[in-house]
Amino acid sequence: MPPTGTRGSAPVGGQGTMLPVTATATSAPQAGDVLELTVGEVVHGGWCVSRQDDTGLAVFVRHALPGERVRATVTQTTARLVRADATEVLQQSADRVTPPCRYAGPGRCGGCDWQHASLDAQRRLKAAVIRQQLNRIAGFDHPVKVDPIVGNDGGLGWRTVVSFAVDAAGTAGLRRHRSHDVVGISHCRIAHDLVTGADVTAKRWPGAQSVEVAVVPQTEEVGVLVTGRPAGLPDVAAASVQISGKSGARIPVRGRGYLTQRAAGRDWRVSLGGFWQVHPGAADVLGKDVLTELSPRPGDVALDLYCGAGLFAGLLAEAVGAEGRVLAVEENLTAVRDARHNLRDWPWARVHRGDVADVLRRLGIRGASIAVVDPPRTGVARQAIDVLCDPAARLRRLAYVSCDPATLARDLRLLLDGGWQLTGLRGYDAFPMTHHVECLATLTRP
Numbered sequence: 298m299p300p301t302g303t304r305g306s307a308p309v310g311g312q313g314t315m316l317p318v319t320a321t322a323t324s325a326p327q328a329g330d331v332l333e334l335t336v337g338e339v340v341h342g343g344w345c346v347s348r349q350d351d352t353g354l355a356v357f358v359r360h361a362l363p364g365e366r367v368r369a370t371v372t373q374t375t376a377r378l379v380r381a382d383a384t385e386v387l388q389q390s391a392d393r394v395t396p397p398c399r400y401a402g403p404g405r406c407g408g409c410d411w412q413h414a415s416l417d418a419q420r421r422l423k424a425a426v427i428r429q430q431l432n433r434i435a436g437f438d439h440p441v442k443v444d445p446i447v448g449n450d451g452g453l454g455w456r457t458v459v460s461f462a463v464d465a466a467g468t469a470g471l472r473r474h475r476s477h478d479v480v481g482i483s484h485c486r487i488a489h490d491l492v493t494g495a496d497v498t499a500k501r502w503p504g505a506q507s508v509e510v511a512v513v514p515q516t517e518e519v520g521v522l523v524t525g526r527p528a529g530l531p532d533v534a535a536a537s538v539q540i541s542g543k544s545g546a547r548i549p550v551r552g553r554g555y556l557t558q559r560a561a562g563r564d565w566r567v568s569l570g571g572f573w574q575v576h577p578g579a580a581d582v583l584g585k586d587v588l589t590e591l592s593p594r595p596g597d598v599a600l601d602l603y604c605g606a607g608l609f610a611g612l613l614a615e616a617v618g619a620e621g622r623v624l625a626v627e628e629n630l631t632a633v634r635d636a637r638h639n640l641r642d643w644p645w646a647r648v649h650r651g652d653v654a655d656v657l658r659r660l661g662i663r664g665a666s667i668a669v670v671d672p673p674r675t676g677v678a679r680q681a682i683d684v685l686c687d688p689a690a691r692l693r694r695l696a697y698v699s700c701d702p703a704t705l706a707r708d709l710r711l712l713l714d715g716g717w718q719l720t721g722l723r724g725y726d727a728f729p730m731t732h733h734v735e736c737l738a739t740l741t742r743p
């Protein structure tokens with residue numbers, strides 16, 4: 298990679314230093330070296346890959362966009378790959394914009410990946426990643442589009458849950474990319490205004506490990522969950538404050554310890570630290586689309602696996618009515634308690650506590666004909682997939698909600714091999730500015 302001159306170059310992130318190219322074609326790059334690269338396709342995790350014809354090296358570049366010519370500073374080398382940050386753009390993509398956040402950029406906050414891309418481009422990049430994962434891992438191609446979630450056109454101010462890390466000095470901030478370092482910030486641009494209003498980063502939290510702020514825009518509720526061993530807590534503008542000890546036991550400091558979320562025209566109790574979609578419009582849209590895809594009828598038996606606070610189970614319970622049944626499974630005790638509370642109006646919906654694979658092995662699927670699965674990033678356990686593919690089962694329609702295209706692709710391969718057919722796949726831009734994306738895959742079995 299011979300050094301070349303810069304052609305109208307601009308530093309990435311609005312600041313940064315112009316560095317001379319320091320690696321050559323013959324030397325293996327080291328951290329701190331500067332490479333001049335043409336950036337290729339986007340890959341999972343907020344990277345673009347630059348494959349070097351001369352050395353066969355794959356360089357994973359952040360803060361770049363496909364087609365750009367950049368100078369990139371190497372941040373890490375391993376036996377298999379090189380990671381680098383684009384620090385200077387020599388030829389820029391038409392999709393590039395100035396990052397709205399001053400903490401975004403090489404060596405800064407690791408919370409966002411695509412602040413330098415237009416929102417439309419971010420969605421195209423996410424769709425490309427989903428499609429690529431399907432091709433590489435599941436071995437088939439399928440068109441997919443990633444749509445915005447209505448009500449958030451600018452991609453900022455949407456995040457209703459932010460987990461701030463706390464450094465040794467007690468400062469709450471966000472982690473630098475692939476680092477334990479905490480970047481002090483005064484304002485996270487993707488956080489909801491109510492999160493910003495709690496003003497957590499202006500306070501000191503000595504002894505704490507993390508401070509998670511969760512808010513409900515519809516009711517303006519604010520909750521704070523502190524982990525670690527805080528030596529006293531600063532005053533913070535939140536109705537609910539709790540400390541979570543090492544064992545997970547909760548020490549109430551103030552308020553009820555849960556938030557009342559609104560979705561599908563109902564209230565849902567969600568304890569601090571419990572799972573709820575972080576985009577304010579996501580629970581509504583996913584609830585609606587899952588119901589449309591599963592088309593539950595009165596009398597149906599439905600499964601909600603990895604049910605969290607019971608959102609899908611509640612919607613299914615209402616649809617199948619008292620002649621039907623819903624079997625929901627969740628392993629986290631606090632979430633199980635929330636789900637049981639949220640489902641109290643539908644006694645035909647039962648929440649089983651435990652690992653999904655264990656519960657299915659123990660109970661079977663109890664004559665269910667429709668199911669929704671919404672696993673964590675690790676995807677659905679192999680044993681649970683085997684149960685869902687059991688040819689003797691009556692299951693006919695399956696909605697798979699996923700926040701990780703790689704494990705979704707792995708599981709779709711297994712489901713297709715097990716007799717399911719993919720009938721629909723869509724993406725939701727539930728995490729603008731980051732590489733994260735929510736997917737809904739729908740499957741049927743003849």
Ligand SMILES: C[S@@+](CC[C@H](N)C(=O)[O-])C[C@H]1O[C@@H](n2cnc3c(N)ncnc32)[C@H](O)[C@@H]1O
Nearest residue numbers: 572603604605627628629651652653671672673
């Ligand atoms: C992505 S959340 C989905 C929650 C819910 N469907 C919703 O939309 O609010 C995944 C849930 O799965 C639970 N979970 C993770 N691993 C599990 C397992 N092996 N067995 C049962 N539940 C699990 C987590 O506690 C979490 O509540």
